[in-house]
Amino acid sequence: MKRLNVALLAIVFVLLYSTGVAAESQYKIVHKDQVTEGWEIHVDYPLFEQLENKAIQERVNNDIIDKLEEKFRMVKRGAGESIGIPYLYYEETIVYEEKEFFSVVMTSHISRGDRYNSTVSSVNFVDGAAGEIRPLKEVVHMDRLNKAVEKIIQSDPDTYFQKTFRGVRDNTAYYLQKDKIVLVFNKYEVAPGVFGTPEMSIPLKGMKKEHPKEKRAPVPSYTSAYLK
Template structure:
């Protein structure tokens, strides 16, 4: 599995030292920085330009930029309600590749005064002929997934908030790594804040749905 890390930090010096472009990859790294007296926005994010299917490419890029636009709007609206405390928003993105399966995992960090929150989303797809994004519910049986997650959480009550967890959200961020589904939860969602954005791994063969192989040639019809 390949992992491309795009880490945005609030320091301009670190931003200048960050890698700019993976020439061999399918995407370019873009940056957005905006500083006012009410907020700071610092974001690095990927935009794909070498996917096989251009319709899929547009969907992926639109999903990424729409998420960022939504966060920008929240920051600017929230600045009116903070009584002078500036809002710091920064975004870090990881791009995971498991053969032709790609996941863009985007983590939004918001700081207002002494409050710190982190939320995670993902854009998942296969780089092939099909133009569909692959949300979690399209990949796995959600009922089986919930049983597996409950089992894992119950085994470690010192780490996880066993009573707080109800079920896995259908829009929970995820990626694939070495035949495992890796769920990435929001901060405070299943564990105390000290654990950041917790990850839970589950073998794919326990939970995955049967899916058509996008690279398999169709069987010709007989006359």
């Protein structure tokens, strides 16, 4: 009996260890820190290395870098236009995986003195032979999504702004979680700042678009001078 328990524990350990290695080996986390008198940045971001579809892997990595460089340029430009109080830029990233569907949710925190804001973006894609980037409007019917979000907002007046919602942006950050889509809004976009970057979880049933399995042409590569 004792030997059986040891054997079972060994099997569980191997399965857990193998699962962890497989999940982590698809990407590495890169850290970047820069500090000057006018600004400082502290960024963590993933670079994918082991996706099955190499064309998608290259495009996703480029899209992630593009988003970071855009924020970095904005911070440097703002610092150049003002003197005295430095800009602080922090970037945190979470990678969600639902079967072959990946979502890289990137939250940018930018502050200067007592002014502070957070914005969220995401890079969403399918790996595998039919790999492709999936913007929000290609995943769900936007008119149905807007009705679902409006219903949530109206049902909770203590949390959400009731009169300023003008619809879900096409580039609203999101990720998939089992049979639901989770929207991640910018700070102050749908709720007071105390709620940070609020999330809404909405069932996909009756809302999800169907996609033919097709390959996209490879995307030309380029080298980034900023995040090397």
